[in-house]
Amino acid sequence: MTQAFLELRNIRKNFDSFTAIDGVSLQIPRGEFVTFLGPSGSGKSTTLYVVAGFIEPSAGEVLLNGRSLLGVPPNHRDIGMVFQRYTLFPHLTVAENIAFPLRVRRRPKAEIAAKVDEMLRLVHLSAMRDRKPAQLSGGQQQRVALARALAYDPQILLMDEPLSALDKKLREDLQSEIKRIHAETGVTVIYVTHDQEEALRLSDRIVLFNHGGIEQIGTGEDLYQRPASAFAAGFIGNSNFIDIEVLENRNNIGDVRCPDGSTLSGVPLMGRTQTGKAQIMLRPEHIRLTAEAEGIGGHVTDAAFLGDVMAHTVLTGWGQEIMVRTPRQMFMGPPAGVGDAVRLGFAPADAFLFVPH
Amino acid sequence: MLMDFARLGWMRWLLCATAGACTLFLLAPLVLLIALSFDSSPWLQFPPPGWTLQWYAQVFHDPDWLASFITSLEVGSCVTVLSVLLGLLCGFAITRGQFRGREILRGFFLTPMILPSIVLGIALYSAFLWLHIAGSFAGFVIAHLVLALPFSVVAITGALEQTDKSLEDAAMLCGAGLWEARVRVILPAIRHGLFGAALFSFLTSWDEVVVAIFMASPTLQTLPVRMLGELRQDLSPDIAVVSSLLVLATALLMGLAALFQKESAR
Amino acid sequence: MADAIAVKGVRAAQAAPPPPAPRRLRNGFAPAVPGLAFLLLCFMLPVLALLLRSLTQPQWGLQNYAALLATSTYANVLFNTFAVAGLVTGISALLGLPLAWFLAVAPRFWSQLVFGIVILSMWTNLLARTYAWMVLLQDTGIINNFLIWTGIIQNPLPLFGTMAGVVIGMVYIMLPFMVLSLRGPLAALDASLFQAASLCGASRVQAFTQVFLPLLAPGLAAGGLIIFVMSLGYYITPSLLGGAQDMMLAELIAQLVQTLLNWGLAGAASFLLLVLTLSLYAVQIRYFSPRRGKEG
Numbered sequence: 001m002t003q004a005f006l007e008l009r010n011i012r013k014n015f016d017s018f019t020a021i022d023g024v025s026l027q028i029p030r031g032e033f034v035t036f037l038g039p040s041g042s043g044k045s046t047t048l049y050v051v052a053g054f055i056e057p058s059a060g061e062v063l064l065n066g067r068s069l070l071g072v073p074p075n076h077r078d079i080g081m082v083f084q085r086y087t088l089f090p091h092l093t094v095a096e097n098i099a100f101p102l103r104v105r106r107r108p109k110a111e112i113a114a115k116v117d118e119m120l121r122l123v124h125l126s127a128m129r130d131r132k133p134a135q136l137s138g139g140q141q142q143r144v145a146l147a148r149a150l151a152y153d154p155q156i157l158l159m160d161e162p163l164s165a166l167d168k169k170l171r172e173d174l175q176s177e178i179k180r181i182h183a184e185t186g187v188t189v190i191y192v193t194h195d196q197e198e199a200l201r202l203s204d205r206i207v208l209f210n211h212g213g214i215e216q217i218g219t220g221e222d223l224y225q226r227p228a229s230a231f232a233a234g235f236i237g238n239s240n241f242i243d244i245e246v247l248e249n250r251n252n253i254g255d256v257r258c259p260d261g262s263t264l265s266g267v268p269l270m271g272r273t274q275t276g277k278a279q280i281m282l283r284p285e286h287i288r289l290t291a292e293a294e295g296i297g298g299h300v301t302d303a304a305f306l307g308d309v310m311a312h313t314v315l316t317g318w319g320q321e322i323m324v325r326t327p328r329q330m331f332m333g334p335p336a337g338v339g340d341a342v343r344l345g346f347a348p349a350d351a352f353l354f355v356p357h
Numbered sequence: 358m359l360m361d362f363a364r365l366g367w368m369r370w371l372l373c374a375t376a377g378a379c380t381l382f383l384l385a386p387l388v389l390l391i392a393l394s395f396d397s398s399p400w401l402q403f404p405p406p407g408w409t410l411q412w413y414a415q416v417f418h419d420p421d422w423l424a425s426f427i428t429s430l431e432v433g434s435c436v437t438v439l440s441v442l443l444g445l446l447c448g449f450a451i452t453r454g455q456f457r458g459r460e461i462l463r464g465f466f467l468t469p470m471i472l473p474s475i476v477l478g479i480a481l482y483s484a485f486l487w488l489h490i491a492g493s494f495a496g497f498v499i500a501h502l503v504l505a506l507p508f509s510v511v512a513i514t515g516a517l518e519q520t521d522k523s524l525e526d527a528a529m530l531c532g533a534g535l536w537e538a539r540v541r542v543i544l545p546a547i548r549h550g551l552f553g554a555a556l557f558s559f560l561t562s563w564d565e566v567v568v569a570i571f572m573a574s575p576t577l578q579t580l581p582v583r584m585l586g587e588l589r590q591d592l593s594p595d596i597a598v599v600s601s602l603l604v605l606a607t608a609l610l611m612g613l614a615a616l617f618q619k620e621s622a623r
Numbered sequence: 624m625a626d627a628i629a630v631k632g633v634r635a636a637q638a639a640p641p642p643p644a645p646r647r648l649r650n651g652f653a654p655a656v657p658g659l660a661f662l663l664l665c666f667m668l669p670v671l672a673l674l675l676r677s678l679t680q681p682q683w684g685l686q687n688y689a690a691l692l693a694t695s696t697y698a699n700v701l702f703n704t705f706a707v708a709g710l711v712t713g714i715s716a717l718l719g720l721p722l723a724w725f726l727a728v729a730p731r732f733w734s735q736l737v738f739g740i741v742i743l744s745m746w747t748n749l750l751a752r753t754y755a756w757m758v759l760l761q762d763t764g765i766i767n768n769f770l771i772w773t774g775i776i777q778n779p780l781p782l783f784g785t786m787a788g789v790v791i792g793m794v795y796i797m798l799p800f801m802v803l804s805l806r807g808p809l810a811a812l813d814a815s816l817f818q819a820a821s822l823c824g825a826s827r828v829q830a831f832t833q834v835f836l837p838l839l840a841p842g843l844a845a846g847g848l849i850i851f852v853m854s855l856g857y858y859i860t861p862s863l864l865g866g867a868q869d870m871m872l873a874e875l876i877a878q879l880v881q882t883l884l885n886w887g888l889a890g891a892a893s894f895l896l897l898v899l900t901l902s903l904y905a906v907q908i909r910y911f912s913p914r915r916g917k918e919g
Contacts, residue, residue, distance in 0.1 A: 379798070581748065607747050
């Protein structure tokens with residue numbers, strides 16, 4: 001196997017009594033767009049700051065091109081970073097901000113000027129070159145920050161929730177901007193966010209963090225279709241969890257019993273062999289409301305028309321609320337209204353089985 | 358109703374009357390000083406029998422006043438430079454350091470503020486007598502630096518706390534070393550705090566008299582020490598002139614500070 | 624070394640100079656060292672040495688403290704100190720409250736003008752201000768002349784060289800501090816609070832005594848404490864405006880050093896002043912927000 005471009009080996013970080021990251025290992029090839037996704041406090045930002053060099057890990061190794069980065073101060077790591085808040089230097093103009101890293105490196109004047117022009121074109125801000133940061137909108141400031149971080153052709157670009165301070169519309173514009181810039185420059189990007197939609201939209205691969213460790217690494221589709229854990233299933237997309245009991249295991253396909261006593265057969269057991277208590281996860285769009293005698297019984301407590309889908313909340317016999325989303329083209333007959341008795345049907349193969357810890 | 362001027366009712370007249378009296382109380386002595394400085398009578402008669410500029414001429418031609426003025430400027434300038442420099446370093450330690458006891462350190466830097474000046478004055482006097490530097494320029498600077506440093510630390514830590522630490526991080530990732538980042542990025546960002554620190558440091562030294570009494574020698578006196586000496590002897594119109602000039606300087610400085618504040622708000 | 628890397632240019636990290644030595648022990652304390660060393664050497668050490676002198680001169684023991692507390696002259700000085708500080712604090716609160724209140728509610732122009740005057744007087748040189756009061760308070764000074772001219776009094780009031788003069792001069796200096804201390808609490812008062820009080824049936828006086836004053840009490844107490852502490856250690860104004868019989872603690876300390884050369888007793892008096900000051904500041908920090916007042 002070829003050597004990874006950036007490799008984290010078993011990184012740990014303890015602050016006083018609390019462990020922020022606990023054994024994070026990861027390999028990132030050159031040019032990849034990787035997102036660190038996870039709830040706040042999951043260790044994703046800490047890991048990013050370890051790569052940047054602002055946090056020294058308690059144990060582990062960070063390798064770039066096979067060479068250790070530990071002990072190399074941030075200013076010698078050749079890494080670009082865009083921060084959550086707009087960290088433009090307030091006393092410098094847009095052009096001077098972008099030129100700053102090149103001036104610090106004492107590049108020739110002509111080269112600096114050319115590079116600044118190139119960067120301004122890249123982020124479509126040539127008209128703003130002589131403005132001060134305070135005269136720019138949040139989105140423009142973040143684009144300047146991006147240009148500054150890329151001006152010195154860094155080996156890696158780190159982005160720490162760069163869009164979290166912007167409103168939704170602007171955020172989506174900038175997401176496509178970031179995607180375009182990644183495609184144009186081919187820079188390796190590590191992008192931290194807690195927004196699953198942003199992660200799915202941008203990344204080649206997503207690293208899902210939880211409790212200071214990596215829960216799962218994969219493409220967005222991997223995480224959605226094949227979540228490795230209940231946490232992963234719950235964090236990406238919407239999900240319903242139902243407590244069940246595995247009754248029998250036949251060649252990795254099982255019979256399970258739902259809390260209302262109904263049984264299902266044909267549930268994939270995902271390699272879990274033992275019988276007993278477990279959970280299945282069902283995506284709302286994988287459940288349909290049927291009038292058949294099969295399936296889990298309940299009645300509708302909420303029904304909302306959301307344009308292309310119809311969203312129902314169904315209260316089951318054992319008192320759990322289940323979310324159901326039915327695409328428009330699947331509507332059959334008049335949609336169920338609040339109070340209607342319904343049955344929930346799904347293909348057993350769509351159920352994910354987890355054994356809770 | 359109590360926080361609404363239009364609806365205070367009878368309380369409004371009471372409030373305006375008291376506030377007016379207080380304002381008069383605060384303003385009258387300052388106006389008096391200026392009037393006296395132009396008073397043609399050397400006996401500080403009020404209202405003045407006539408107006409004159411002779412006391413101004415007298416002060417401007419008095420080498421002693423000039424010497425003490427220069428001394429005050431020199432001491433104040435040295436104190437300002439050192440105070441801002443030390444304050445800046447301390448500010449970085451207090452706001453960016455990651456060691457235990459940062460808050461204790463911050464508190465310690467403020468203690469000279471609460472110590473009665475007279476205690477500091479005689480404590481330093483005693484030490485300087487022992488070191489044989491009593492009455493020296495260095496003694497003056499050391500004493501006033503002790504008093505000025507807390508103001509500088511407060512102003513600069515305040516400014517640093519309002520400045521995002523990621524600015525420093527961003528500059529370092531751009532390739533700047535820690536202190537290069539601080540000098541090129543953080544200093545411009547906190548320039549108002551630095552100006553405030555310099556201003557407070559200078560004024561602390563410029564106006565200080567209690568500690569200065571013990572630092573002075575017959576040949577080395579700051580302006581306030583010389584003023585105090587004069588006041589102890591008699592109430593000459595000279596003091597009215599110097600005081601008026603000081604009031605004027607204060608007003609100018611306040612105007613300057615207001616301008617600066619307006620500029621920083623933009 | 625940083626230069627070398629920069630000169631090599633584009634791909635410095637790949638050109639692989641030996642990485643700078645790991646700086647694992649950096650915790651950012653080092654920049655504090657010069658300032659800390661300065662304050663320890665030029666502030667803590669001299670003050671501690673002075674306090675030590677109170678125990679060692681003329682010989683080891685507590686004789687200086689015994690003398691300070693037992694001699695009636697010195698007891699009188701302590702009484703004067705507390706009396707002046709108390710009066711100054713009380714009068715400053717009485718005048719500062721309406722003034723700060725006016726600043727909070729008056730039309731913008733008037734409130735800015737008056738606030739400008741408050742700040743101008745506060746920033747004016749202490750000696751200049753004290754000089755003005757020396758002129759004003761004389762037996763033949765403006766105040767007495769005016770009062771005699773109007774016929775209110777026949778003989779001049781004894782203002783200069785008395786405790787009355789000291790109190791007037793010090794209130795002049797302390798009043799701005801009270802105004803600044805009350806500015807924050809007053810700005811935090813919500814006008815709708817008093818609309819509510821009024822709807823509850825409270826008259827203006829009731830709203831003042833039962834809502835306004837209780838809400839401002841912490842600000843008054845904090846400002847009062849600062850003024851009291853500062854007054855305890857005040858030297859210049861009392862020494863210029865007061866008489867020999869009204870001597871305060873700071874004047875006593877200065878006199879002990881300057882004319883009597885009694886360092887032991889001066890050290891003991893300093894220690895007393897220091898303990899009073901520090902314990903009152905401890906009260907301030909314990910019961911009121913730690914950093915308020917001086918900056919306003």
